[in-house]
Amino acid sequence: MNAADRLRDIDKRRQGFLNSMSDRWHRLSFGWRLAVILAGVVFVYSLPWLGRYPIGGHNYLVPGLYNLRTDTTPEGSNFPYVLFFCSIYVLIAVGLNVVVGLAGLLDLGYVGFFAIGAYSVALFGAPTSPVVGMLRNQFGLPQGWAVAWAACIPIAIALTMISGVILGWPTLRLRGDYLAIVTLGFGEIIRIVARNSSFTNANRGIFGVPPPPGTSGGEPLFNPGDPIPWYFLAISVTIIFILAVRVLERSRVGRAWLAIREDEDAAEITGVPSFRFKLWAFAIGAALGGASGMLFASRLGFIEPNNFQLNFSILFVSMVVIGGSGNMVGVAVGAILLTYLPERFRPFADWRPFAFGVALVVVMILRPQGLIPSSRRSRELEDRAKEAPANV
Amino acid sequence: MNIDALIDHIGQHTVNGLFKGSIYALVALGYTLVYGVLKLINFAHSEVFMVGTFAVLGVWSFMGATDGPTLPSALMFIVVGLLIAAAAAGGTALLVERIAYRPLRRKNAPSLVFLITAIGVSLVLQEIFGFVLAKFFGRPFGRLVVGMPNIVVSDPVIRLPGVDITNKHLIVFAAAVLMMIGLDQFINRTRYGRGVRAVAQSPDTAALMGVNQDRVIMLIFVLGGIMAGVASLLWSVSFAVTKFDIGFVIGLKAFTAAVLGGIGNLRGALLGGLVLGVVEAYSSSLFNSNWEDVTAFVVLVVVLMFRPTGLLGESLGRARA
Numbered sequence A: 001m002n003a004a005d006r007l008r009d010i011d012k013r014r015q016g017f018l019n020s021m022s023d024r025w026h027r028l029s030f031g032w033r034l035a036v037i038l039a040g041v042v043f044v045y046s047l048p049w050l051g052r053y054p055i056g057g058h059n060y061l062v063p064g065l066y067n068l069r070t071d072t073t074p075e076g077s078n079f080p081y082v083l084f085f086c087s088i089y090v091l092i093a094v095g096l097n098v099v100v101g102l103a104g105l106l107d108l109g110y111v112g113f114f115a116i117g118a119y120s121v122a123l124f125g126a127p128t129s130p131v132v133g134m135l136r137n138q139f140g141l142p143q144g145w146a147v148a149w150a151a152c153i154p155i156a157i158a159l160t161m162i163s164g165v166i167l168g169w170p171t172l173r174l175r176g177d178y179l180a181i182v183t184l185g186f187g188e189i190i191r192i193v194a195r196n197s198s199f200t201n202a203n204r205g206i207f208g209v210p211p212p213p214g215t216s217g218g219e220p221l222f223n224p225g226d227p228i229p230w231y232f233l234a235i236s237v238t239i240i241f242i243l244a245v246r247v248l249e250r251s252r253v254g255r256a257w258l259a260i261r262e263d264e265d266a267a268e269i270t271g272v273p274s275f276r277f278k279l280w281a282f283a284i285g286a287a288l289g290g291a292s293g294m295l296f297a298s299r300l301g302f303i304e305p306n307n308f309q310l311n312f313s314i315l316f317v318s319m320v321v322i323g324g325s326g327n328m329v330g331v332a333v334g335a336i337l338l339t340y341l342p343e344r345f346r347p348f349a350d351w352r353p354f355a356f357g358v359a360l361v362v363v364m365i366l367r368p369q370g371l372i373p374s375s376r377r378s379r380e381l382e383d384r385a386k387e388a389p390a391n392v
Numbered sequence B: 001m002n003i004d005a006l007i008d009h010i011g012q013h014t015v016n017g018l019f020k021g022s023i024y025a026l027v028a029l030g031y032t033l034v035y036g037v038l039k040l041i042n043f044a045h046s047e048v049f050m051v052g053t054f055a056v057l058g059v060w061s062f063m064g065a066t067d068g069p070t071l072p073s074a075l076m077f078i079v080v081g082l083l084i085a086a087a088a089a090g091g092t093a094l095l096v097e098r099i100a101y102r103p104l105r106r107k108n109a110p111s112l113v114f115l116i117t118a119i120g121v122s123l124v125l126q127e128i129f130g131f132v133l134a135k136f137f138g139r140p141f142g143r144l145v146v147g148m149p150n151i152v153v154s155d156p157v158i159r160l161p162g163v164d165i166t167n168k169h170l171i172v173f174a175a176a177v178l179m180m181i182g183l184d185q186f187i188n189r190t191r192y193g194r195g196v197r198a199v200a201q202s203p204d205t206a207a208l209m210g211v212n213q214d215r216v217i218m219l220i221f222v223l224g225g226i227m228a229g230v231a232s233l234l235w236s237v238s239f240a241v242t243k244f245d246i247g248f249v250i251g252l253k254a255f256t257a258a259v260l261g262g263i264g265n266l267r268g269a270l271l272g273g274l275v276l277g278v279v280e281a282y283s284s285s286l287f288n289s290n291w292e293d294v295t296a297f298v299v300l301v302v303v304l305m306f307r308p309t310g311l312l313g314e315s316l317g318r319a320r321a
Helices: A003-027 A030-049 A079-102 A110-125 A130-139 A149-171 A176-196 A227-249 A252-262 A264-269 A274-300 A310-323 A328-344 A346-366 A375-387 B003-008 B010-038 B045-062 B071-107 B111-137 B167-189 B191-201 B203-208 B213-239 B246-261 B266-286 B289-306
Strands: A052-055 A058-061 B156-160 B163-166
Touching (some): A030 A052, A030 A227, A079 A110, A079 A252, A079 A274, A079 A310, A079 A328, A110 A130, A110 A176, A149 A176, A149 B289, A176 A310, A176 B246, A176 B289, A227 A252, A264 A274, A310 B111, A328 A346, A346 B071, A346 B111, A375 B071, B003 B266, B010 B045, B010 B071, B010 B163, B010 B191, B010 B213, B045 B246, B071 B111, B111 B246, B156 B167, B167 B266, B191 B203, B191 B213, B246 B266
Antiparallel strands (some): A052 A058, B156 B163
């Protein structure tokens, strides 16, 4: 048996295991499901202490779990910090999944929305930003005034949704492949505008992006030194958005998206106003990206245009496709893997991009539907494989 | 806005734009050929160009090229560089098709899967030149910019009022137009070209009529690779630098050019490339060079709004149908 066959065999067994787990899950009664979900939530919130539980002033190490941490060596990254990034990337993947996985629109400029979210909290919330300075002069506000962090949330979400609509309005009438290049251009335009405009401080970036409010014991709760509150905030926001998208996915809107993805003409004929729903998908996806960008900017406290390179858009799309486009669990797993693995294998830093490239190709050739595919999507792909032209 | 600067030097900007646009157009041909037949955006094509520039660098340093050689030896460097670059780029394109795309085509995978695979392939190629080879051989591989010998010394051969046309401009423009005409004739007049057009129109019918699709698909990848190889030689002659990620920006521009002209349409790729080059040249004088990418994309969006299939429409299949 050669290596490819062996890989395929392992993958088949993994898939069988996943399917039996999913069957078992669907047979569970409501009470058990609730218990499992609660246990899962507790586990997620206890992750910062994974494998190193501080009980009574002593750290108890659990060997297998402890090795999963990224900070077992001195040069490793802080584990709660990695978890924070995992959760904001999960948020991004879930948002992009609305656009790519559910509505079937190829968006290669998603980093643009992430950047708009980040810049809206920076421009309105940081006392040193030119926009805040202008507002102060305009309305004669006191020195040091800036928009409160909480008030930046609606601003960020509104701005990203509006930009989603502005991008979508002229471009969503285009066919899929054209959409790819136009959205890619959008992502670049946002970065170039941020780099060259005086209202974003151009290349110098913006300092003093505010953290969320709250104090504990006289110290600010969200300070740069302690990543654990940040992780709790990010994971809570992520869970809330996941639940919201889940509700949306199972509603009329979600069914409309699926119909558009599978056959836009048929959907239009049966009375789904496809343009409007595509626009909604864009706006909602954009809002999630914006929320994630906002958390990112607050955590870093400083942003500059180079934080929003085109490579990130590609990374985000890879998360969705590798995980299993259309399936929320899949895209979350994809996001976690692509954030966690590079951190875990930091000693091999130089080899990581190469390994990432090889992994993309191998996963796509072996499992085009992603690691944890949505069942509907993988049936679609099976149909396509049957329709494959004879001698291609 | 600096309209005077643009008006005063409009001729020179046009020439510079056409010069850069010719290179975009040659690379755009690779995107357009593959898209026309397979309806697939071959994002790895930009790396084919990069491999071409490294092939040129390799053969030039093997032959001991130096700055400003005599005319006969410069000609020899160009011809040998052309052959090697075309072979290396064509070979890379073929390899990418065989290793990465063919298994996916057998499964009739959706375009998103091809896209991610293409991104993976281009990452692998970039890393091979930017890291893996550097690990074993050191320079010229690695993350830094590599200089090449300056084979053609820039020299204004034609002086019009306000416009200097250098020998580099002439070489690049003439070569691009020649390659375009050659490819156009190949696709429209030869037996192989007829096969390409047949598969582009309808893969199933073409298969029934006895066209070997696999061979046609290999042919278009090789043709696209050769065009990228020529482009990489012209790039090396004009700018004399390369880098492991040089393909990225050029690929992005070339793909924009292909879409602008109407992807899948060979003449569209030429037109799109030239238009894009000129638009960029104008905008960098009108605003400044930081904004040229923004202008390029805005022009693309505006064109697509009014002509959703690009300036000339998609017509590889429909040409002379």
